Amino acid sequence: xxxxxxxxxxxMSSLDLQGLIISNPINIKYLTNIEAEGVLLLTRKxxxxxxxxxxxxxxxxxxxxxxxxxxxxxxxxSKDDYENFFMFCENVGFEESYVTYADYKEFIRKYKIxxxxxxxxxxxxxxxxxxEEEISNIQKACEITDNCFEYILTYIKPGMxxxxxxxxxxxxxxxxxxxxxxxxxxxxxxxxxxxxxVPTEREIQEKDIxxxxxxxxxxxxxxxxxxxxxxxxxxxxxxxxxxxxxKNQTQTQEAFKDGVSTRILTKMVENDFKLNxxxxxxxxxxxxxMEIHEAPYISYRTDTQLKENMVVTNEPGIYIPGxxxxxxxxxxxxxxxxxxxxxxxxxxxxxx
Amino acid sequence: xxxxxxxxxxxMSSLDLQGLIISNPINIKYLTNIEAEGVLLLTRKxxxxxxxxxxxxxxxxxxxxxxxxxxxxxxxxSKDDYENFFMFCENVGFEESYVTYADYKEFIRKYKIxxxxxxxxxxxxxxxxxxEEEISNIQKACEITDNCFEYILTYIKPGMxxxxxxxxxxxxxxxxxxxxxxxxxxxxxxxxxxxxxVPTEREIQEKDIxxxxxxxxxxxxxxxxxxxxxxxxxxxxxxxxxxxxxKNQTQTQEAFKDGVSTRILTKMVENDFKLNxxxxxxxxxxxxxMEIHEAPYISYRTDTQLKENMVVTNEPGIYIPGxxxxxxxxxxxxxxxxxxxxxxxxxxxxxx
Numbered sequence: 001x002x003x004x005x006x007x008x009x010x011x012m013s014s015l016d017l018q019g020l021i022i023s024n025p026i027n028i029k030y031l032t033n034i035e036a037e038g039v040l041l042l043t044r045k046x047x048x049x050x051x052x053x054x055x056x057x058x059x060x061x062x063x064x065x066x067x068x069x070x071x072x073x074x075x076x077x078s079k080d081d082y083e084n085f086f087m088f089c090e091n092v093g094f095e096e097s098y099v100t101y102a103d104y105k106e107f108i109r110k111y112k113i114x115x116x117x118x119x120x121x122x123x124x125x126x127x128x129x130x131x132e133e134e135i136s137n138i139q140k141a142c143e144i145t146d147n148c149f150e151y152i153l154t155y156i157k158p159g160m161x162x163x164x165x166x167x168x169x170x171x172x173x174x175x176x177x178x179x180x181x182x183x184x185x186x187x188x189x190x191x192x193x194x195x196x197x198v199p200t201e202r203e204i205q206e207k208d209i210x211x212x213x214x215x216x217x218x219x220x221x222x223x224x225x226x227x228x229x230x231x232x233x234x235x236x237x238x239x240x241x242x243x244x245x246x247k248n249q250t251q252t253q254e255a256f257k258d259g260v261s262t263r264i265l266t267k268m269v270e271n272d273f274k275l276n277x278x279x280x281x282x283x284x285x286x287x288x289x290m291e292i293h294e295a296p297y298i299s300y301r302t303d304t305q306l307k308e309n310m311v312v313t314n315e316p317g318i319y320i321p322g323x324x325x326x327x328x329x330x331x332x333x334x335x336x337x338x339x340x341x342x343x344x345x346x347x348x349x350x351x352x
Numbered sequence: 353x354x355x356x357x358x359x360x361x362x363x364m365s366s367l368d369l370q371g372l373i374i375s376n377p378i379n380i381k382y383l384t385n386i387e388a389e390g391v392l393l394l395t396r397k398x399x400x401x402x403x404x405x406x407x408x409x410x411x412x413x414x415x416x417x418x419x420x421x422x423x424x425x426x427x428x429x430s431k432d433d434y435e436n437f438f439m440f441c442e443n444v445g446f447e448e449s450y451v452t453y454a455d456y457k458e459f460i461r462k463y464k465i466x467x468x469x470x471x472x473x474x475x476x477x478x479x480x481x482x483x484e485e486e487i488s489n490i491q492k493a494c495e496i497t498d499n500c501f502e503y504i505l506t507y508i509k510p511g512m513x514x515x516x517x518x519x520x521x522x523x524x525x526x527x528x529x530x531x532x533x534x535x536x537x538x539x540x541x542x543x544x545x546x547x548x549x550v551p552t553e554r555e556i557q558e559k560d561i562x563x564x565x566x567x568x569x570x571x572x573x574x575x576x577x578x579x580x581x582x583x584x585x586x587x588x589x590x591x592x593x594x595x596x597x598x599k600n601q602t603q604t605q606e607a608f609k610d611g612v613s614t615r616i617l618t619k620m621v622e623n624d625f626k627l628n629x630x631x632x633x634x635x636x637x638x639x640x641x642m643e644i645h646e647a648p649y650i651s652y653r654t655d656t657q658l659k660e661n662m663v664v665t666n667e668p669g670i671y672i673p674g675x676x677x678x679x680x681x682x683x684x685x686x687x688x689x690x691x692x693x694x695x696x697x698x699x700x701x702x703x704x
Contacts, residue, residue, distance in 0.1 A: 036548075052633070053547075053631070053633025053634060053671075054546075054547040054548050054633060054634050054636070055544065055548065057546055057591060057674075058546055058548070081520040094453075096452065096453040096454040096457075097452050097453075097454040097455075098452060099452060099453055100448065100449050100450060101446075101448040101449075101451055101452070101453050101454055101455070101456040101470075102448040102470070104456075105451040118453075118454070122641075167526055170526075174519055174522075178514075193409065194406075194409055195405075195406040195408055196388075196406050196407065196410070209630050270542075279405070281404070281405025281406060282404070282405060282406050318403075321409050
């Protein structure tokens with residue numbers, strides 16, 4: 001059996017689960033490499049993937065005998081089959097944070113399950129720790145992102161629109177990667193005050209501030225980086241805010257290491273922002289992997305200890321409504337004694 | 353109050369709901385134009401949207417006084433506020449097909465709700481019937497799709513890769529629309545046997561069969577069209593299958609009108625395919641609107657009566673594993689006495 005499924009079966013034993021229903025397609029891809037619509041069932045003795053005619057051929061070509069996964073076409077699965085899958089299972093786990101309430105009720109009906117049990121993101125928690133291959137993919141995505149940013153700095157000229165710049169980034173990524181890991185943010189002037197700005201037809205002007213938040217995918221793994229930079233000159237008012245954001249981004253980078261609490265990291269930045277009259281209005285960071293946003297979340301809401309080989313972002317930002325905003329973000333690998341920044345673009349004042 | 357929220361409040365009265373929690377961002381956009389992360393609460397007397405600092409500015413600039421929506425920053429909402437929102441509400445509705453089981457439990461805890469009630473997709477059902485503005489947006493998206501297809505037929509040459517063609521389509525759309533409504537499918541040769549093929553580095557050859565499934569978004573509304581066509585010549589074996597698919601696509605188009613059963617439509621095609629030794633391995637079609645796949649679903653699984661001003665696809669297909677596949681798809685507006693095909697590209701043999 002493939003090692004990830006083997007790991008999961010061991011985990012099931014320790015949780016006293018005799019069966020497990022996995023619905024989240026990203027978790028299914030992580031465990032099996034299958035990219036399709038369907039459900040993965042771990043029954044007492046078998047690993048079963050149920051999909052439909054659109055995907056059967058493709059799923060068969062993805063799997064090897066070594067995976068030990070039996071594939072069914074949903075049209076060939078009878079009412080009795082469903083009821084037999086988890087027969088004699090006392091506890092069957094499901095993904096309560098992915099499965100809708102409607103599907104939860106349907107599972108109980110269809111599989112005749114007595115005890116459908118919450119599994120508290122066991123797979124997502126495992127996904128937080130990246131193996132060598134995963135890190136290598138993220139590294140490549142980050143390297144291409146650095147190169148793209150270097151290129152885009154030479155490309156941008158006053159008169160171009162935000163949309164035009166975003167398109168150029170997308171084109172760069174498309175030629176070299178599996179595509180974007182999220183919709184590129186190119187915000188200029190007062191648009192930078194919106195953390196989630198969508199590129200507009202606004203034209204870049206002399207003395208503009210520009211924020212670009214960008215990332216791509218390599219072999220299914222994401223990169224994520226933000227830089228705020230300037231055309232011609234940096235106004236004094238913005239410089240102060242930039243320095244404060246950069247100082248906190250650097251301090252966080254220096255604090256990142258195995259064992260550190262995500263809540264304390266966030267508090268540190270929040271406090272320093274408050275002392276200077278500003279707020280931290282979004283998370284300090286998030287995990288990056290097969291999803292652009294995944295566990296662990298670095299905010300005051302949840303407390304997680306960072307662990308070796310987690311890959312997370314570090315992205316403090318300050319936004320002055322109607323005026324401007326500054327955000328600086330890197331994708332970072334946590335190590336035993338510190339961290340390695342996987343995105344490496346310049347963070348001191350960039351003026352084009 | 354805006355007419356869509358007013359409609360929903362009337363609906364709530366008729367269902368004896370004193371409160372409603374709307375979580376699906378597409379439904380929120382449909383009702384309010386807000387594009388953000390947050391939740392819309394209809395309480396006894398107020399419409400409340402709770403979001404976070406990243407979106408506050410943007411949400412305020414989207415809404416007008418006329419909307420009668422009060423916006424809160426999630427950080428300013430206390431435990432007591434949550435418990436007060438639905439105080440004295442007997443029944444509070446939620447979206448059981450969107451909300452996860454974990455969130456369902458969290459709703460009960462956080463809002464102290466006694467009776468959290470399933471609402472059976474009331475908003476999605478309303479979204480099935482498009483108004484004039486919605487149809488006009490879909491029409492534009494379809495027109496640009498027809499133009500893009502006409503252009504791409506002149507662009508394709510033997511030696512090009514599937515990816516290259518998909519990129520050209522994307523570029524065409526990006527210059528003229530809000531972007532893709534889904535990842536473009538360009539499949540050639542035996543890759544056409546996979547209904548959900550992803551573009552590969554395979555090069556187009558003389559005498560190839562090519563399937564392109566494509567669509568874009570205009571003002572947030574989608575188009576969807578598929579054509580299967582040929583390089584130089586059509587092999588006799590494929591011609592037979594093509595004729596059978598086209599015959600059924602045409603017959604479905606002729607059968608589409610207000611009042612017709614989606615299950616019977618699907619059965620008709622299934623039967624004719626079976627008589628000729630083939631299967632219909634996917635749905636015959638689906639609704640198109642703000643989402644590329646939305647209600648109604650045209651398959652044997654559910655039975656819906658088509659209604660005037662629904663917009664749906666008509667996309668029969670036949671796939672011979674390892675050999676080839678043929679699919680022909682239009683986006684179609686249902687009318688009182690028939691239907692209007694919004695995509696209008698040629699469906700008889702296309703040979704480039």
